[in-house]
Amino acid sequence: MPRRSRVLAALIAAATAGSLLVAPAASAAPEPQPPEDYCRGQCDHILPPGQNGNATFAELVSHMLLGTRPPHSDDQLGEYDALAHGYSQLTTGTIREFFDDNSFGVPEDQVERRYSPRADVTIVRDNTAGIPHVYGSTRAGTTFGAGYATAEDKLFLMDAMRRAGRGEVTPFAGGAQANRELEQRFFAAAPYTEQELQQQIDAVAESGERGRTALQDAESYVEGINDYIEKAHEGRYFPGEYVATGHVDPVTNVGEIQPFKLTDLVVLASLVGAQFGGGGGGEVQNAIARMALHERFGAARGERIWQAFRAENDPEAISTVHDGRSFPYANAPADPKGAAMPDPGSVEPQQLVFDRSGSAATSPETPDRPETTNPEPAGAGAEALRGMFDDGLFPEGMGESRGMSNALVVSGDNTESGHPVAVFGPQTGYFSPQLLTLQELQGPGISSKGASFAGLSFYTLLGRGQDYAWSATTAAQDIIDTYAVRLCDPEGGPVAEDSNHYLFRGECLPMRTVERENSWTPNLGDDTPPGSYRLVSFRTRYGPVTHRGTVDGEPVAFTTARSTFLHEVDSIIGFQKFNDPGAIRSASDFQRVAHEINYTFNWFYADAEDTAYFNSGANVVRQPHVDPSMPIASAPANDWRGWNPADNTADLAPFSAHPNSIDQDYYISWNNKQAPGTAGASAEKNAVQRGDLLDRRVREQIEAGDPFSRVELVRAMADAGLTDLRAERVLPDLLRLIDTAPVDDPGAKQLLDQLRAWLADGGRRVENEPGSRRYAHAEAIELFDAWWPLLVRGEFEPALGAEAYRALTRVMQINESPSGWQNGEPGLHVGQGHQGSAFQYGWYGQVSKDVRAALGERVPGGFGESLCGNGDPNACRAVLLDALRQAAEVPSEETYPGDADCDPGDQWCADAIVHSKIGGIAQDPISWQNRPTYQQVVEFPAHR
Incomplete structure (x- = not known):
């Protein structure tokens, strides 16, 4: 029998043996009434490709053989795609052809399934998009239901991402090059020990009543995830990728899906923060380029060219805040001191991968990425399905820090209705399944609907409340500095560039190492041989080492000092309040809550009366003589003001120093400059930036005296997104x-x-x-x-x-x-x-x-x-x-x-x-659009 025929026969046989892999029938439960919805049917949203990201083994086989997909796995893709051609003819009556209703509750004729995983929570799935609407009679029941529903939709994705965030994806999904690269990148950004992950949890729990509530919410959320894992494994309706990667036998059901724990949520928060909520870094490359210009043109002319290219405060750059105010931050002083310019040709990346064996010893590696191991797969069907992951579980380039997302918000003074209009959302990339998940949460102290990152969805991160909506764009202001740390020899001998000791306040200290031992076996049907390696992060009190070199002939390590390092979980209180109708009653309330988030985001708000903007982030207060765009010599005189190396805390800029505004005529953001005086962390916030496309379309219509409707603001966004x-x-x-x-x-x-x-x-x-x-x-x-x-x-x-x-x-x-x-x-x-x-x-x-x-x-x-x-x-x-x-x-x-x-x-x-x-279900390509992945269209006609 030809090999393809044998593979198909094996798939069919295994799928038949695993035919019990279906979810149990829904149990009946009483349905609570959602709170009053002040959007009155004028809130819409979209998140391709679809809500459902889980496919049983039988559904994966069907997808491979017949091209079918599980319900709700692609039902938002077509309407998202269609806007590229339909936007110019868009009307109020046709907006639901391109977006889904984002109202609270589910009309009875749209209920697909109603069930209660435990007595204090009811989950209602709608038949339009399969979104879970979670109603808890207790707060714990609400967050338990959120965990249960998210695991139903995105369990394998969550599992893969928690391993990627730890730098351990290859033992889970195989040693493909893309897996190794992603593993290495995230490990390099957040090389935490389990103790440090737990310390972040403990710190939040000890921060007060809100912190204790957040810990309880997270605990019940994890309980919900694990309840689903246990039931799904026993009932054999778990994601089929666990069979495809050899973790569970498709016939005997022998194997393990490891339960989640609280530290996994910290890992996911760190991953999200590294991908979307940081800014700065790159100072070593800045220094090299600047010195090359000085060498080429001399100091005066070379510096002018560098400053023009760097565009730290380009006078031609548009800003989100344009009301005449300035918010100085991260600017280079006129006469900087304390810079540590590397000697030409001396800089080398810090080695991350050690002790390679097998395929790891021969395959090409990128300096900042890693590798993994799979358990021996079992079952005939697994042999065919394992080929799904020969190229890696994760796409090439995932994990690279990129600014994304856009927002258009127009005040009521400039709209047809007199109420603010907003079209906004994050650009989180396009994955199958999507990294974000949709949900409605209703319970004591929680009332929200929108999107969250799978695995962090005990709160809605971007969406709407009862009478307000909010969203964010990546801001990427500079919260990362590079320090040049002098190396030393503990015995007092000559200092080598590979020394793992450094000077800190007069002492020669050993670098702390955090390690991962990763190995993998080949996927069945994959020619990649087994391999292994060791990942090692060298850490100083100024952060992980990224490069080594010399400064004035002295060996140094260049490190990354990030103000959110060891503090990714601190933002949980802000997100908790976004979901609390008692905490958000006005635009100013929203701004104060956004200030509690330490990730670098531009936050936007709209209700029936007001609009607001706030730029969040752990904005450190630097010494006035320090240039944050260049490497800094490590010394107390150059440290962040109030810096405590024991817990990486420092003085942070007050609320008033962050770019902020209420009821400006309009706001646009496409990762452009936040406000005059706020220095760009990188060179793209300059005279021509993609935010110009949004700004021109909104500004010119307002200047012409033509008020906006929801439809017209969508058109402006879509037209810019195709240009x-x-x-x-x-x-x-x-x-x-x-x-x-x-x-x-x-x-x-x-x-x-x-x-x-x-x-x-x-x-x-x-x-x-x-x-x-x-x-x-x-x-x-x-x-x-x-x-x-x-x-x-x-x-x-x-x-x-x-x-x-x-x-x-x-x-x-x-x-x-x-x-x-x-x-x-x-x-x-x-x-x-x-x-x-x-x-x-x-x-x-x-x-x-x-x-x-x-x-x-x-x-x-x-x-x-x-x-x-x-x-x-x-x-x-x-x-x-x-x-x-x-x-x-x-x-x-x-x-x-x-x-x-x-x-x-x-x-x-x-x-x-x-x-x-990131799994076994593929999607059809769609025509290019430069727009958010998750997007809301909002106009509230009423307010509490």
């Missing part, structure tokens, strides 16, 4: 420079005409017809995608020199197109495409400033004399035209090189959103 930022904001400058003289070359003129036609049509990346999988203006878009890396390199590298140019590309990539990003080399794509979020990071403002300087314009915060063409505008124009001609010759297969999901040269597919599998 190529480079086309709208930079292409006009490029064309103006080219148009300073006639273009005699007919071929070049034809290419320019293509770009002009695309720009005149809005510069959007949209299909010419729904479902065609071909862009309108496809040739112009491809030309521009090929042109951008060539023109950036041609514009800057000759003047900067190869060394400084490469150093600056390591500070910030030159491009972030929907298909990935290119760093100045045709066809060189690095990073994760297919994730929707695009055009945040790139040299967009830098190109615009330099081209405008070449045009002879005065450019605030610019480079001075144009770098392009070494200051000669005619030479710069020639550079652009030469790059355009070269771009026209770049093969499609080089611009869009193809990957596991797309053929080379397939432009639409290269941009398309592909849901990365």
Whole structure:
């Protein structure tokens, strides 16, 4: 029998043997009445692909053989996708074709299932999206139900993520390269011991009544998760991935699904904080680039170029707060002291992976990522299904810190109804199942509906209350500093760069090491041999070591000091209050609660009367002479003010110093600058940033005296989310420079005409017809995608020199197109495409400033004399035209090189959103949109 036939036969036999893998019938239970809903049917939301992220073994087999999917696993994907074509014709009557009702409660004719996992909680599933509506007669019952329902929907995802956060995913899911990389990345960011995880729990529990309540909520939540695990294992309706990864035998049911514990929630909180709630770092690369510019141009000219590129406080950058106030934070002083600039060529990344064996010894490794082990799988069906994870359980690039999400909020003074309107949500990437989960929670002291990260859903993190809604975008202000810690020899001998001792306040202390021993066996059907390695994090009191090098010839370790390190759980009180109708009764209440969250988020609020904004984060108070964008010499005089190394606490900026506002005419946020004076932690918050796309559309309509409706604000968001930022904001400058003289070359003129036609049509990346999988203006878009890396390199590298140019590309990539990003080399794509979020990071403002300087314009915060063409505008124009001609010759297969999901040269597919599998259920790709993953559309007509 051919191998494929044997595999299919094995699958069918195993699925038949496991045919009992179905959930038990729902038990009847009384249904409590939800509280009054002040949104009156005007709250909507969407979260693709679907609520259900669990599939039994039989359902996985059916998906592999027949392409079927479990109910509610993809029923929000189509409506999300359809907005890309339907937004221009959107009306109030058709909004539910693209979003789901986010009202409290479930009408009787929409009840799919009603059951009580224990006596003090009832869970009602709606038949439209399968969302759990949890009603507890006790507070503990409410959070128990939240845990039970989340495990029903996302158990395997939660399990995989708690292991990834610990740096131990490979023993669970196999030694694929993507698994090792993710494992290493999260371990490097938060290398905690179990004792330190428990200490975070204890600290919150000891913080007062709210802290004790949070601990009780978390405990009952874990009880709910574990109750589901026990019942599902016994009843054999647990996620089929446990069979596919060899943890449970599909025939005998022998195996274990490990129960959750409180420290797992700390791990998940740390993971979320590292991925979405931090900001800063990268100071070593900043220093290298800055020194290269000084070497190339001299101190004065080199510093001006660095400051223009760095865009710490770009005068042309838009800000979320635009009412004339300034909120200074993390700015470099005029005369900085205490910097520790590395000696040229001395910096090397800190080794993380040790003692490799087997496949780990021969496979390529990235300096900041890890590997894992699987138990021996059992069962014939498992052999076929294990092939699902040959490429890893996690997608390439997951775990890389990225700013995402957007928000549009318009005050009642500028809306048709007189009530505020908001369209907002987080961009958490596209996964199957989705990292977020939807829920409604109603119980004593809890009344909310919306989205939470699976495994942290004892509170709703982003959503709505009875008469208010809230959301967040990643802010990424600077809460991370790099310290250069002098190394030492405890015996007083010569100091080597690999010394694991360092000087701290006059003592030679040993570095603390946190280790993970990881090993894996091959998946059945996978050619990857077994392997193992040891992960080691070297920690100082200034944080984990990231690099080693020398400063003025002295060996040092460069460390990452993060103000939220050892404090990820502190934010739990703020999230608890977001869910408490007694705590949130006004916009100012909301701001005060948001201040209790130490993650770096921009928070937005809307009720029937007011809007509000607050930028949260553990904003440390630095010494006034310290430049936070450069490595800092470790010394008491340079430490954070009030810093206690024993528990990593320090003085934090007061409420009033955080960017905040109530009832501004409008707010937009797309990870742009928070407010004047608030320094960007990285170089993308500059003169051209994707928030410009939102700001222009909202501002111009308000200035025209045209009030907004919910529909019009959705249109503004969707139109911006389909527009190529480079086309709208930079292409006009490029064309103006080219148009300073006639273009005699007919071929070049034809290419320019293509770009002009695309720009005149809005510069959007949209299909010419729904479902065609071909862009309108496809040739112009491809030309521009090929042109951008060539023109950036041609514009800057000759003047900067190869060394400084490469150093600056390591500070910030030159491009972030929907298909990935290119760093100045045709066809060189690095990073994760297919994730929707695009055009945040790139040299967009830098190109615009330099081209405008070449045009002879005065450019605030610019480079001075144009770098392009070494200051000669005619030479710069020639550079652009030469790059355009070269771009026209770049093969499609080089611009869009193809990957596991797309053929080379397939432009639409290269941009398309592909849901990365964390499990066995795949999703169909959808057309590119640059919008939040979870999104709310909100307009409250009434208030308590």
